[in-house]
Amino acid sequence: MQLVVGLLFVGVHLVCAGTHSLRYFYTGVSGVSNLPELTVVGLVDDQQFIYFDSNTNRTVPKTEWIKQNEGADYWDSETQTDNVYHQNFKINIQVAKERFNKTTGVHTFQQMYGCEFDDQTGETNGFQQFGYDGEDFLYLDLKEMRWISPVQQRIITAQKWNKDTTLLERDKHYFSSECIEWLQKYLEYGKSSLKKTVSPQVSLLQRSSSSQVTCHATGFYPSGETISWMKNGQDHDEDVDLGELLPNEDGTFQRSSELKVTPEELKNNKFICVVEHQGKTITAKEIRTNPGDSLPIGIIIGVVSAVLLLIVTAVAGYKVYQKRTGFRPVNTSADGSNSSTHSIDSVYSVHSDDQLI
CATH class of the missing domain: 2.60.40.10 (Immunoglobulins)
Known part of the structure; x- marks a missing residue:
């Protein structure tokens, strides 16, 4: 069975002049022994700045600007959060396989989330989506503030999450406020490199x-x-x-x-x-x-490094590209409530509602 390394979600959000974006890509894989069960990539304006996989069990910086501006507490928190996601992804893949009645073979479960803002107009936008085996599975319509599923197997989850008005309101606040704050913070960290231009x-x-x-x-x-x-x-x-x-x-x-x-x-x-x-x-x-x-060696190097990104970002012919869910709410305290530090586990990951039951 061929493993399609591409993220298959509706709506390609490309960064254009004046628009900045923060995106996180999570991909869980089952049935492939030589790949991590979970891979995580974070991007600011298409530049990868963090990485995690379940083989190393450690979230690490991928740019100097994030490495120089965040200390050990930040990386410990990120690592703990991503390990929680790893356990949650294993459950989600298993439930998805059962719903589609395909319990053997290679399967992927993907989540994407993030936000963007236009520094000229002040307009903001957020997004979070799920995918399974290269197909759109579930996404949040922020304008209507409701979950929508294009497939029958996920309608059960969409209906349940749409009844949780508290969670929907928290999503709305995160995308309109907290995510944008983190994006602006990261842009300030990396302003010298993010604004650079290098010709091909x-x-x-x-x-x-x-x-x-x-x-x-x-x-x-x-x-x-x-x-x-x-x-x-x-x-x-x-x-x-x-x-x-x-x-x-x-x-x-x-x-x-x-x-x-x-x-x-x-x-x-x-x-x-x-x-x-x-x-x-x-x-x-x-x-x-x-x-x-x-x-050519340049292509080989690019493909090797791209595997880590594409397996997570999955760009189906770039053919897709974008977002996920369960954001990094600006931290989660020990009891699961939001605080002021960047973390992920409070939205869908550590909630049973994030599991496809």
Whole structure:
């Protein structure tokens, strides 16, 4: 059975000029022995800043700005919270498998949540969604303040959660206030790196004279590039396959576009790859042949680091990208009530209502 590494939720929220976002991605996996049962990734404006997996059982910083501004108490709290989520995810996957009557094989259970605000208009938005085996499962409509499920197997949960007006009000407060406060705090922490602009390095690669040509753009920040092809000076969009946006280990991004072309076409025509990023245009004309069947090392590194992010963020052809639930309410005290510190366990994770019963 093929494991689809992609998050399959409705509504792609891309960060654009003036808009900033805080997102958390949780993915539970069962039936795969060499992958963590739970992986957690936190992003600010598409830059990964925290990471957790159930193999290491430790939440760790992924940027210098969060490492320098939060101490041991923060990471202990995050670790404790993510371990609680690990136990909850195992229950949710099992219940979901029973509801879909598929108790064997590889399965994924995903949650996404977060918020965004426009620093020019002051407009805010929040989101939290669930997914199972690559399909939308349940999401919160913040305008209507009600849970909606596109599948019969989750309607039971949606109906139960919609009756909990206290929990819905807490969700509303979190997304409109607490989440935005944390986002603004993180933006201040990382203002120097989050506002940086790095242009891509662009290469035309070909394994052999008979294989497809790959235009590889890497090392750019922020995301939001476009890759296009030209043939003899004219726009060319036939037989083109645009790959997923992938993260590099240093926080920058990469993406590839593959052109299917015969050796004869390549010999008799002039193909150019055009990459546009942050108002700059970079072209690549000279094709470099990559000996053997191995991939360029830059792509390999990006894919390896992307596995940790995509397995959690699941971007189905970036094809999806976004949010989850159970937010990091600005902390949870020992009795489960919210306090002023960043934590997760108070919303759905440590409540029985988060379990799909």
